[in-house]
Amino acid sequence: MRDFFLSIVQPQLCPSTEEKTPDYYDHVLNQVVYHQLKAAKDGTLDCLKDTLRNIYFVKERIVHGQEHTMNEEYVDAMESASNPKDVAKLKAWAKFVQLYSQNIRQFPELAYNMASTQAPSGAVYKDTMRLAAPAGHDGYPLRWRNIPLSDDPMAIKIPVKGVDCCASTPKNDVICIASEEFAVYTT
Numbered sequence: 001m002r003d004f005f006l007s008i009v010q011p012q013l014c015p016s017t018e019e020k021t022p023d024y025y026d027h028v029l030n031q032v033v034y035h036q037l038k039a040a041k042d043g044t045l046d047c048l049k050d051t052l053r054n055i056y057f058v059k060e061r062i063v064h065g066q067e068h069t070m071n072e073e074y075v076d077a078m079e080s081a082s083n084p085k086d087v088a089k090l091k092a093w094a095k096f097v098q099l100y101s102q103n104i105r106q107f108p109e110l111a112y113n114m115a116s117t118q119a120p121s122g123a124v125y126k127d128t129m130r131l132a133a134p135a136g137h138d139g140y141p142l143r144w145r146n147i148p149l150s151d152d153p154m155a156i157k158i159p160v161k162g163v164d165c166c167a168s169t170p171k172n173d174v175i176c177i178a179s180e181e182f183a184v185y186t187t
Helices: 002-012 025-039 046-050 055-063 067-080 084-106 108-116 123-129
Strands: 154-160 163-168 175-178 183-186
Touching: 002 025, 002 055, 025 046, 025 067, 055 067, 055 084, 055 108, 055 123, 067 084, 084 108, 084 123, 108 123
Parallel strands: none
Antiparallel strands: 154 163, 163 175, 175 183
């Protein structure tokens, strides 16, 4: 089943595709990771490079409204991983999805750019750089000059009706709530 589902999804995991998806595409997209995890009995999760660690797959899931299920799959994958390096990579991707899913939903054509501007030492950047980039055109890709050297300490960013709420990791112990008129930081 895993190979069948992956064969349906695989043509869509590229910078741009003209291929029409089957009527049952949403179901297949929703099931492929489940079957990958069932097939990975030895705890080796290299197969997730094609799905949970692939910006084009992440974009597809978000565009099709499946980010909540995908968040649960990251947790399931981390629990079944036997290698601590796999856990760290999946954790980085899960955090990226939490932080950027709203932006990817709004600007799916910039998903690759969002992933490629992560810290160069991180899993999201490294996994994204092994994939083909979208064709360049006037104004794309955007080039960041201040790419962070290490992981973003923010754990979650929630924009709600003009108010942004950001929380860092417990280690950094910072919360910021801001609107156009004021900002509150607590430590």
